[in-house]
Amino acid sequence: MSKFQRVQQWSSLARTWWLYDAQWQNPFQSAKKITRVLQGLHKPIYSPTMDVGDHVVVINSQDVALLGREWQMRVYFHHTGYPKTHYKGGARWIPAWELHSRDPTLVLWKACYNNLYGDIHRKGFMARLHVYPNSEVPDEILCNVSGQIRPVKPVPKKLEEYSPEERQTFPQLWDFPESYTQR
Amino acid sequence: MSKELFKRRVQIRTDELIRHGREQIPRRSDFLEWNYDSELYAFSVRLGENFDDSKIREAFVDQSHVEMEAERHRALEMGSEDEFAITSNDRLAEVGSTFLSETLESYVRVAFPFWPEEGVQALVAFLNSNEVQAEISFHIGTRDLIFAKDYPPDMPTYAKVFRALVGVLVESGHEDQAKRFIYDLVVPQLHVQDINEIWDIKDPMRLLMTILKNEGKSEPESRLLWVSGLDTIMACYHVGIYVDKELIGQGPGESAEIAEEMATRDALRRMFRSDESMPMIPMGDYLDPNQIKAGPKANLSASEWSQEKVLKNLQTI
Structure with a gap:
């Protein structure tokens, strides 16, 4: 193997670290994007028998957005370990909002976990996912990052983020009459 | 199936014995129906060449065979040594070797006009090496035709016979x-x-600086293009070489030093037109021997290489 081929191989097999900002993003649509990268499906050298997946660092997972009444309706199951003979047994179903309040990284983490095929490789793929509830990421993780995954939806600006001039010059459909009372 | 396995087992055992020198590979010429003349004829026909009959016989005789035969002659006391006359292929190999060097040199200069003379000489040395020529010699089927002490012949013998074959063609005109x-x-x-x-290239950065100086450009500047996995064992650095704010080469590596060296080598191979997008090396149907007829003068040496000079030389030819 020549010098050029050696570094070319090093370059193509090196693991890239990607940043994903989950601010106001649907976790289930995001998971589709993230798991693709975790498995290495975005690479031309991908092969199911090759371990070519990349790392993904997810920030702001506490601000994920679920649709409609999904926070109340979506239920996550876990088992405490108590047998059925115990009072009510050990099975627990908790709504998404409660899971999110216990650990704000888990909704996105579980979305990725459930989107992957449940075979022996899943643990390895999930080991390459690093989820953080806000934008505070340890330096030893953040220094590895060299790319960014585009979020599913563009993040809209809040009204208070617009300056008063921008609000004044915003095009109006009609002028309010003088007698109109604005609160 | 079991027959096949048995055959393989025997093969492995025989190979082992041969490796330890306990069993000799029988020479093809030891067999009864061996006909050297017809083999020689078939050899020429296979290659489609008109070898001179007396000279090609000389080309296959190695010096070790001559010495062995002389020894036997002496032991049998069969008369004076003057009567015993077998010529080895030493002379023919020398003729062929000179011709090979000249031809390959002029070929490489025409095929790689942007390469410095040092590179040309390295390529010629590679093509002239015993390993390469022994490989060719073996694959055109000289093994059983060679007269040498050892069987199968060793690598230098194979290579020498190939040079002698070229010598035969040259001597025949x-x-x-x-x-x-x-x-x-x-x-x-x-x-x-x-x-x-x-x-x-031993010191690529020094060579690059010399060339840029010849071309009147500013000094090269190495810059980190991007790093991935900085804190991991699989860190990958990509370094680019800039000259006058222009990217002239880039390369990856597991450390910044290695990446810089590879970027320098990449810049050099782009200058010498031997990068990955280089045109095909002319050979086979794509090689016009008339192009290489005139023996071109030597390429520029690495210390005085510049793209302008090479382009000017190419126009004058």
């Missing part, structure tokens, strides 16, 4: 044929080889 013979058999050995690896 078929120089064009000899050239075609070399272009068809020796030049294709460059196929699959990484030619940038054959010429190993």
